[in-house]
Amino acid sequence: MIGLGKEKTLLDLRGVTRVFRTGLYLGAAFRAVDDVSFCIREKTCEIVAGESGSGKSTLAKMALGILRPSAGEVLYKGRNIFRLRGREKKEFKREVQPVFQDPYETFSPFRKVTDYLEATVLNFGIAKSKKEAIRLIDDRLRRMGMDPQEVHGKFPHEFSGGQLQRLSIARALMANPRLLVADEPVSMVDASVRVDILALFVELMADFNMSVIYITHDLSTAYYLGVQTNAEIVIMYRGECVEKGSVEEVLINPLHPYSKMLLDALPEPNPQRKWTSRARLPSLTLKEFRKTGCKFAERCQYAAQICFEKRPPSFYVDNRAVRCWIMEEKGGTP
């Protein structure tokens, strides 16, 4: 797989599962994330793509140590993050920083944005005094192409969505992180500035020797960031990782029927290349919580008997992990 260089492993998710129990379904267990594994090395980018309800945000919360997995473990530099205590725990919290979807929710409308930047610097003991903190903040803002004079003393509503998202990234950077976990960081930003924020991630990875987990529902931004960072992509469907491999390979030549269906439904901004097939609308959402077999079987046009009976393992084919029985016929190894 990609990034198999000498770089050390930073974060390692091993068979992570999260079960939510809800009274609504008569106490039925709902597996929001089901046996997902991937690892991020230093200075690499990992992309997690999936539709709403695929469990990608739950996965992000577990990677950040906010949510405990029901099974499996999350290792940071080889240690289980939920067993860290004291200084080590603080170190983890500093080195793994989140960037959230809605920048208007990240910042309280009643506080100046620089308050957040300052608090981050002081809380993690990166600067000793307020003066030093401001110097650091100004330095980071400049490196992100923002004028510190335009930021100081302002409240969140005085910025546009794109600027505020940059500040949200700047806040995360104040902690000198090794890993950013960015959950849908550009989905609330206007299309015409999206590419610039994605480019910022690429620059920052190089400048700060940082890794990024980019979580998105948007496959075209996943591709854009992915090819520039030589990233690995994880395609999620109902809590499972259905396909994992290099961005270029998975998005250009998808193997799992679900990945194929997603890419086929993508509206390409080119009227010369309109949709050629009809959408197969999911009508069986009522039977959502089926227990056996492949979770995609009902919607899959290639589904065979085995798909309804036995859950497929991940098969390894051409440098990829694909959770589909078809791959067994193609000579994949479980």
Place this chain on the structure above:
Amino acid sequence: MGRIIELQNVSAYYKIGRELYVRAVDGVSLSVEEGKILGIAGESGCGKTTLIKVCTASIKPPLTVAGGNVFYYMEGKRIALLALNEKELRRLRWKFFTLVPQAAMNSLNPVKKVGAIFSETLRACIRSMDKARIKEIVHECLHSLGLPSEVLGMYPCQLSGGMKQRIVVALATITIPKVIFCDEPTTGLDLVTQKGILQFLQEKAKAANSTLILVSHDIGIQAQVTDILAIAYAGKIVEIGPTEEIFARPLHPYTIKLISSLPIIGDRSSKAGLVGTPPSLIRPPQGCRFHPRCVLAEDICERKEPPLIERRPNHYVACFKSGEVRG
């Protein structure tokens, strides 16, 4: 094919204080032909939704129409929409035009079963039809949207967001209106459901020769679905023309940037976004509203407002420098 709807110099402002207005729609003129699919694209806060509100006469304070006219062409007659009273409007709604509002899935009556919502809507429009025929129409419509007939016996809260949205879309097309307005009809839905809903709308509109007006910030959707595309920026229409023409030969600097900054799978080139931020609509910039962010801006752009001019057949653009863009 004649005109079905025409906007003449429409302005609609939100009153936010004494003599203080958000000029969400400012001097917009356009006309749409029968049976066409018109897309309105633009970024958040450019006035797309306000424009739809004016076109459907859903104007409530603080929104006020500051000027202009909206005309519907109905059986050879010209109707001034904004002059109609509530009773006359009710006669047009559902029969002549329908609206799928933003976040439409929440607009279903929560205490009525889906079946009751359907029969109520249909009965209000088509008085002379027998029950069996109505049932047939509803089932056919649900089937083509991939919904099982059981949903008719369910309450909206028992359905997923995507299913509710499909029901709203079904309702908007089932009365076979002449004009269907859709405001971000698929935002927040997954890709496959989105494609299904858009294909359904497209087919229904074409089959009944209805006009579809589709507001979406998603340029990909506009490219896939629309015949004619209007690009809105800061309360103005800056460019309008046949969709293929807009993508092949965009003339306004804003449109050019908007299209060229989109990431596309398979395209490895690095792209640059638009610098600056959208202007305030309370005090919009003098002259062309795009000039503070435009790379081609000159003196004239700061002083004078560019008119919408036909630069190529059916392709209109509001820019003094549009001839030089593709140098």
